[in-house]
Structures are given as structure tokens and as C-alpha cells.
Amino acid sequence: MVERMPSRFFVGAEPGKPDVTPEPWFLDPREIARALRARWALVLAPVALLLVAAVAWLALVPPLYAAVTQILIDPRGIQVVKDGVTPSDQASDASLLLVDSQIRVLISDDVLRQVVGRFKLDQDPDFVRSASLLETVKGSLSSLLGASGGPSDDRLTALRTLRDRTAARRLERSFVVELAVTTESRQKSADLAQAIAETYLATVSQAQAQVTRKAGEAVAGRLGELQDDLRTAEDKAQKFRAANNLVGTRGQLVSEQALTQLNQQLGAARARAGELRGRLAQIEAVANGRADLNSVTEIVQSTTIAQLRAQLAQIEAARADTVSNLGPRHPTLRTGELQVQTLRNDINAEIRRIAAATRNDYRSALANEASLAATLESRKKEALSVDRSFVRLRELERQVEASRAVYEAFLVRARELQEQQRLDTSTSRIISPASLPARRLGPPIPAIFAAAVAAGLGIGVALALLAVPAAGRIGSRRRLQQLAGLPVVAALPVRARTRTRGRAGGKSLRADTAYDLAVARLGSRLQRDVAAARPTIVLVTSADDRTGKSELARSLAASAALDGQRVLLVDADPEAMISRDLRVTAKRGVAEALRTQSGLGDALVDGPTGVKILPFDDAALSLGTAAYTGALLTAASSFDTVFVDIGLIGTDIAAERLAQDQRFPALLLTASATRSAVSRLRRALDAIGRDPRVHLVMTDADAEA
Structure with a gap:
């Protein structure tokens, strides 16, 4: 007995049209x-x-632990002396480059090799591991092929391992270098990091002392050569001076001094001659009566002339008294005149004598001037030759001074370098000693x-x-909509069957499962969408979901029958799953009815819940789909709803022809979420086209589909 579905299953059984979501x-x-x-x-x-x-x-x-220590590398150092071996003040970029170079020294093989020897890392299994089987085979093959693969050096292996486990970097915007050593032991990592830092500082100090020592030795080695060069230059200059009689005092040659003195004497002689020439002219003018006696200094200053003039003045005074007392004709006046004339003659004689003496002095001055001029010209010629030699002498003296300056500079520098060897001017130091790492790397x-x-x-x-x-299955309602580009009108879950016996001995289905509820909603929607077409004929097909489509056709027919509709269920699937499952056989075959054109009434069979069933007849489809469709449409006029279960699209030609027939108002295309392949679904859609009559139904969907 088939129980009717309660009305509660149809509440909201007609949802709105599902949206076709374009998003992936x-x-x-x-x-x-x-x-x-x-x-x-x-x-x-x-x-x-x-x-x-x-x-x-x-x-x-094994766990690894990294110990870190920090070293301040100050490139400036301490300026103990004025001129050190290395410059103490450099530009910022140059200082950073120097610090970066010191980082390479910090992790260099020279420093690490000392640490390897100090801690005997060549005997530490953490740094020198025994050769594995693969390494042994590789070494054997290398030996056979002639490759240079001799016995490994444990010290070299330990050095390489320590180099790989040591890292150093300069902290940003500082001269601080961070050194990290990684081993399998906390204590070992800290000890090695501290040892590398201390070894680096000692190495830098030793290297600086060695550089200073080498520089001092090089300078000291040059001192003897520089001293010999200085002595040679001095001897050469002295010999040249003696050979060319270049003798001088107070930085001036004797010849230059004599030339200067002659020039001064010649000037004085010329001045003396000029002076005497003027005095002689004045005296001669007085002697000739052209000048006054008092205009010449020599005459005025002459004692003899002064006495004569005094006597002349006395006589003239006495004569004037005689004239005034005795008269101008007195005989004594004659004696006075003779005395006056005598005195005047004596004065003139004295003037001539002074003129003669002055003339002699003038001639002597001219002779002296000529002699000095001749001597000066001779000395000038000698001076030209001396000047050429003196130029060469000055060049030799400059060489002597240059050699002396270089020698003295090297002598001072050698002493400074000797003292610098005993000084440590480096300011690099450890500012953060290595400590035990807190946790593993x-x-x-x-x-x-x-x-x-x-x-x-x-x-x-x-x-x-x-x-x-990759699975190529539909999977979900959203994927089905995206692939097909058509709305999915229903998503049917997997059916859970509870079977009872009906009156016709067939199987009836209870409409109280989720599957039946979904089918009822789908049936209601179909009635609404194709309400204009009466009777409602629905084709049910699939690309590869044969079980799902046949089950859907049966369930739709049963649901419609429960609603009181007259329902015809047509089995047009070559597999005849509905006919075999319900075990129905018509009294008269469909093919025979088509040949006799007597209608399909005798070919119909009563099914469960009052559904009329048209069993599958392979011979009927062989007569052509046109005749089959015509007879089916004629028989459908006696029913409210007709569900036609046709074959698979893509494998059944008859099914494709029926699907393309526009006289069928609706076509349900099912696809199983778990069994249907995407490729087959696409082929089926390509076969029937994107027809608006096509509605997609997904079967075997989960509860959230």
C-alpha cells in the first residue's frame, strides 16, 4: 500500500529559480x-x-648552538707619535671599508688555524667525522679514475668545518663586529667564539708590530746609503769650489765683494773729480778777475791770503789817514802805494798757487777714475766666468741640502719606528664576551x-x-551550474528505500524521505513552469547517470500520482530498468500497436499508486522515433502528466532525437554528483544544445548541495 505524502512536504515546495553563479x-x-x-x-x-x-x-x-661575541674595531687607533705607520684619521667610507676588511681577517684561515691547533679540533668528532660509506665509495672511484684524492688531512677538514660554522657581520651604522660560532655544544661554541676573538686581537697586534719592524728595518737599511750619498755630494761641491777658486765669506764670494768695492770706489772717484773740476773753475775765475775773492772757499780759508789781506787793510787805512792829514800829494803816499801793489801781487800769486794745486788734484782724480774704471771692467769680465761656475756650485749645494734633509728625516723616522715597535696603538677590543647560548638554533x-x-x-x-x-566528476551543484551554464532545478540526495508490498504485488515507496521530499518539490516546480502545456510531458535523460534518471522518472510519476493526477510513465530506455525493476509486461507490444495503428491502450500496464506504465519495446523504437512520438503524444492526451524515461544522450540516437523534439515541453537532464563525468556531460550538452527546455537535476547530492 502506498501512503500519501502529507501536505507538509509541499510547504515551500516551489522555491524561486536558482541563480546561475558565474564565479568559480x-x-x-x-x-x-x-x-x-x-x-x-x-x-x-x-x-x-x-x-x-x-x-x-x-x-x-643533533641540536646546534650559536655563541655570539662582539668586537669593537676602531680604525682610528691611538696617535702616540705624530706620524704613525698607518693613517689614524680617515674618511667615513674608508673607515667602513677598513672594518669590512678586518672582518675578513677575523674569519681568515690564519686566525682559525691557530684556534684549531689550540683546541685540537682535528681530534674532535664534531669537526672531523668518520667517512661514510658513500664518501668511501666516492674516494675509491676518484682514485680509479686518476683524480687527486689522497688521504684527507684532519687539520684541514677541521679548519674547513670551523670556517663553515663561523660567521661575522658588522652591525649597522657602527664599528662593532658580531662573531658567531655554531657547534653541537653550548660550552664549545662559547669557548671557540671567545678564542677566535682573542686570537684575532693578538694577530692584529702582532701584524702591526711586524709591519712597524719591517718599516724600521727598511729605513735603517737606507740610512747608510743616504749618509754615503750626502758625503759624496759634499765632497763634490767642495772640490768644485776649490777648483774654481770660489772663496767667500758670509755667503758671498770674494770676487763679488771686490767688484762691489771697486764699483763704490769708482763712484767716489768720479764724485771727487767733479768736485775738483768745479773748485778749479771758481779759482780760475777769481784769478782772472771774473769772480769775487770771497766766493771761493779755498781762498777765503787760506791763512796766507788772510794775512796778506790783513796787511793790505792796515796799509790802506794808514794811507787814508795820510791823505786826510797830509794831503794827497804827500811823499809818504807813494811808499804806501808801493806796499799796496806789493801785497796785491802777493795775493794774486797765492791765488795762482792755489789754482795750480787744485789743478794737480783734479788731474790726479781723473787718473784715479780712469784706473778704477779699467780695473772694474776687468773684474766684470772675471765675474761673468765666476758666475757660471757659481751656478753650478749652487746646484751642487742644493743637492747637498736635499741629501742632508732626506738623511735627517730617515734618521728621525728610524728612531720613531724603533720606539713604535714597543707600543700597541690598536683600540680594538672585545666589548661583549661570548656566553653560553640560551637555546638551540x-x-x-x-x-x-x-x-x-x-x-x-x-x-x-x-x-x-x-x-x-582531476577526478573529472561533477561533485556539487555549483560546479554543475558552472559547467553547464544552465540552472539546476533540484539537487536530489542519495535515496534511502523502505519497501512495502502494494496491491498489485509491486513495490511502493513511502514519501517520507529527503529524496521523496526533493522529488515532490521538483514535481511542483515542473507543474508551475510548464502549466501552459497540457498534458505535461517531461523527458528524463542523462549523459551517464542511467540509474539516477530512471529512479527520478519513477519517483516523479509516483509523486504526481499521490497528488491525484493521471500519470503515464513511459520506459523508452534501451536498458528497460523501469520495466525490469517493476516486472511489468504488456498484453500487447508497442510495436504491434504501432503497426496496427490501434493505439497504445492495450500496451499500457497498471503500476503502483495508480500509475500507468508503458513498458519498453525495442521493436517499437526500430520503427522510427516519429511514429513512436506520434503514438506517445496521442496516448498522452488521456493523462495529466507523462514522464518519459529515455536513453543516455551521447550513446543512444533515439534518445537524442526525442530530446530534440520541440513537442516535448520539458527535458530533465540528470547528473550524479559522484558518478557523472564532466566530459560526458559536456558532450551531452553539445548534442542537445543549450535549449531553454532543458533543466538540470543533480542526483546523489549531499545534504548541503
């Missing part, structure tokens, strides 16, 4: 959750594998497991999402 399915969180839930094992497998790998890595890989263990879980989940999710298109 992987942008929908529900689609992602559905894909991950369906493939939960694939999602969790990478998580488990990475957790196992993390545990194995923590168990097999790398992330904490919880972070490792968290990263393993996160990475595993990421890989698992990616694999699960990639598996969706």
Missing part, C-alpha cells in the same frame, strides 16, 4: 568545505607525514610541530582541491 566553484566556502570533507583522508595524510618527518628530524639531527619544538601541521594542512587542502578537477 573554489571561491565558495561551502564548495571548499564539501571537497575537503569528501577527501578528509587526503587532507590529513600530509599532516601525519610531516609530523612523522618532524619527529624524525628532531630525533636524528632554529625555531622552538612547538613551532616546528605547528609548522608541520600548518604545512601538512596546506598541502592536504591543495591536494584535495586539485583532486576535484
Whole structure:
């Protein structure tokens, strides 16, 4: 007995048309959750594998600890002396380059080799590991091939290992260098870091002292040569001076001094001659009566003339008294006149004598001037020759001064370098000694497991999402809409059957499951969408979901019959699943009815819940789909709703022809979420086209579809 579906199943049974979403399915969180839930094992497998790998890595890989020390490398140093071996004040960029160069020295083989020897790292298994089987085989092959693969040096191996585990860097905007050493032991890392820093400082100090020592030795070695050069230059200058009679005092040659004196004497002689020439002219003018006696200094200053003039004055005074007393004719006046004339003659004679003496002096002055001029000209010629020799002498003296300056500078520098060897002018120092590292390198263990879980989940999710298109199945309602470009009118869940016996001995289905509820809603929608066409004829087909489409056709027919409709269920599928499942056989075949044109009434069979069934007849379809369709449409006029279960689109020609027949107002194309292939669905859609009569129905959908 078939129970009628309660009216509560039809409440809201006609939802609005579903939206065709153009966005990709992987942008929908529900689609992602559905894909991950369906493939939960694939999602969790990478998580488990990475957790196992993390545990194995923590168990097999020994922990590493990094100890850090900080060194201040001051490129300026201490300026103990004025001129050091290295410049103490440099530009900023040059100082940074110097610090970067010192970083290379800090981790150089010269420093690390001393640390290897100090701690005997060539005997430490942490730095020199025994050769593995692979390395042994590789060494044997290298020997066979003639490669240079001799016995390994443990010290060299330890040096390479220490070099790989040592790192140094300059902190930003500072002269501080950070040194880090990584080993499997906290204490060993701290000891090695401290030892490398101390060894570096000692090496730098020794190198600076060695450079100073080499410079001092080089300077001292040159002192003897410079002293010999100075002595040679002095001897050469002295010999040249003696050979050319270049004798002088107070920085001036004797010849130059004599020339200067002659020039001065010649000037004085010329002045003397000029003076005497003037005095002689004056005296001669007095003697000739052209000048007054008092105008010449020599005459005025002459004692003889002064006496004569005094006598002349007395006589003239006495004569004047005689004239006034005795008269101008007195005989005594004659005697006075003779005395006056005599005195005047004596004065003139004295003037002539003075003139003669002055003339002699003038001639002597002219002779002296001529002699000095001749001597000066001779000395000038000699001076020209001496000047040429003196130029060469000055060049030799400059060479002597240059050699002396270089020698004295080297002598002072050699003494400074000797003192600098005993001084340490470096200001580099350890500002942060190495301490025991607090924790191992790398992330904490919880972070490792968290990263393993996160990475595993990421890989698992990616694999699960990639598996969706790789599987080639529909999967969800959203994907079906996206692939087909058509609305999905219903998503039917997997059917759970509860079977009872009906009156006709067939199987009846209870309409109280989720599947039946979805079918009832689909039937209501079909009645609404194709209400203008009476009777309502619905073709049910699929690309590869044969079971789903046949089950849908049966369920739609049963649901419509429960609503009191007259329903015809036609089995046109070559597999005849409805006919075989319901075990129905007509008294008269469809082919025979078509040949006799007697109608399909005798070919119909009563099914469960009052549904009329037209069983499958292969011979009827062989007569042509046109005749089959005509007879079907004629028989449909006696029913309210007709559901036709046809074959698969893409494999059944008759099914494709029926689907393309526009006299059928609706076509349901089913696709299984778990079984239908995307490629077959696309071929089916290409075969029937994007017809507005086509409605998509997804079967085997989950609860969230």
C-alpha cells in the first residue's frame, strides 16, 4: 500500500529559480568545505607525514648552538707619535671599508688555524667525522679514475668545518663586529667564539708590530746609503769650489765683494773729480778777475791770503789817514802805494798757487777714475766666468741640502719606528664576551610541530582541491551550474528505500524521505513552469547517470500520482530498468500497436499508486522515433502528466532525437554528483544544445548541495 505524502512536504515546495553563479566553484566556502570533507583522508595524510618527518628530524639531527661575541674595531687607533705607520684619521667610507676588511681577517684561515691547533679540533668528532660509506665509495672511484684524492688531512677538514660554522657581520651604522660560532655544544661554541676573538686581537697586534719592524728595518737599511750619498755630494761641491777658486765669506764670494768695492770706489772717484773740476773753475775765475775773492772757499780759508789781506787793510787805512792829514800829494803816499801793489801781487800769486794745486788734484782724480774704471771692467769680465761656475756650485749645494734633509728625516723616522715597535696603538677590543647560548638554533619544538601541521594542512587542502578537477566528476551543484551554464532545478540526495508490498504485488515507496521530499518539490516546480502545456510531458535523460534518471522518472510519476493526477510513465530506455525493476509486461507490444495503428491502450500496464506504465519495446523504437512520438503524444492526451524515461544522450540516437523534439515541453537532464563525468556531460550538452527546455537535476547530492 502506498501512503500519501502529507501536505507538509509541499510547504515551500516551489522555491524561486536558482541563480546561475558565474564565479568559480573554489571561491565558495561551502564548495571548499564539501571537497575537503569528501577527501578528509587526503587532507590529513600530509599532516601525519610531516609530523612523522618532524619527529624524525628532531630525533636524528643533533641540536646546534650559536655563541655570539662582539668586537669593537676602531680604525682610528691611538696617535702616540705624530706620524704613525698607518693613517689614524680617515674618511667615513674608508673607515667602513677598513672594518669590512678586518672582518675578513677575523674569519681568515690564519686566525682559525691557530684556534684549531689550540683546541685540537682535528681530534674532535664534531669537526672531523668518520667517512661514510658513500664518501668511501666516492674516494675509491676518484682514485680509479686518476683524480687527486689522497688521504684527507684532519687539520684541514677541521679548519674547513670551523670556517663553515663561523660567521661575522658588522652591525649597522657602527664599528662593532658580531662573531658567531655554531657547534653541537653550548660550552664549545662559547669557548671557540671567545678564542677566535682573542686570537684575532693578538694577530692584529702582532701584524702591526711586524709591519712597524719591517718599516724600521727598511729605513735603517737606507740610512747608510743616504749618509754615503750626502758625503759624496759634499765632497763634490767642495772640490768644485776649490777648483774654481770660489772663496767667500758670509755667503758671498770674494770676487763679488771686490767688484762691489771697486764699483763704490769708482763712484767716489768720479764724485771727487767733479768736485775738483768745479773748485778749479771758481779759482780760475777769481784769478782772472771774473769772480769775487770771497766766493771761493779755498781762498777765503787760506791763512796766507788772510794775512796778506790783513796787511793790505792796515796799509790802506794808514794811507787814508795820510791823505786826510797830509794831503794827497804827500811823499809818504807813494811808499804806501808801493806796499799796496806789493801785497796785491802777493795775493794774486797765492791765488795762482792755489789754482795750480787744485789743478794737480783734479788731474790726479781723473787718473784715479780712469784706473778704477779699467780695473772694474776687468773684474766684470772675471765675474761673468765666476758666475757660471757659481751656478753650478749652487746646484751642487742644493743637492747637498736635499741629501742632508732626506738623511735627517730617515734618521728621525728610524728612531720613531724603533720606539713604535714597543707600543700597541690598536683600540680594538672585545666589548661583549661570548656566553653560553640560551637555546638551540632554529625555531622552538612547538613551532616546528605547528609548522608541520600548518604545512601538512596546506598541502592536504591543495591536494584535495586539485583532486576535484582531476577526478573529472561533477561533485556539487555549483560546479554543475558552472559547467553547464544552465540552472539546476533540484539537487536530489542519495535515496534511502523502505519497501512495502502494494496491491498489485509491486513495490511502493513511502514519501517520507529527503529524496521523496526533493522529488515532490521538483514535481511542483515542473507543474508551475510548464502549466501552459497540457498534458505535461517531461523527458528524463542523462549523459551517464542511467540509474539516477530512471529512479527520478519513477519517483516523479509516483509523486504526481499521490497528488491525484493521471500519470503515464513511459520506459523508452534501451536498458528497460523501469520495466525490469517493476516486472511489468504488456498484453500487447508497442510495436504491434504501432503497426496496427490501434493505439497504445492495450500496451499500457497498471503500476503502483495508480500509475500507468508503458513498458519498453525495442521493436517499437526500430520503427522510427516519429511514429513512436506520434503514438506517445496521442496516448498522452488521456493523462495529466507523462514522464518519459529515455536513453543516455551521447550513446543512444533515439534518445537524442526525442530530446530534440520541440513537442516535448520539458527535458530533465540528470547528473550524479559522484558518478557523472564532466566530459560526458559536456558532450551531452553539445548534442542537445543549450535549449531553454532543458533543466538540470543533480542526483546523489549531499545534504548541503
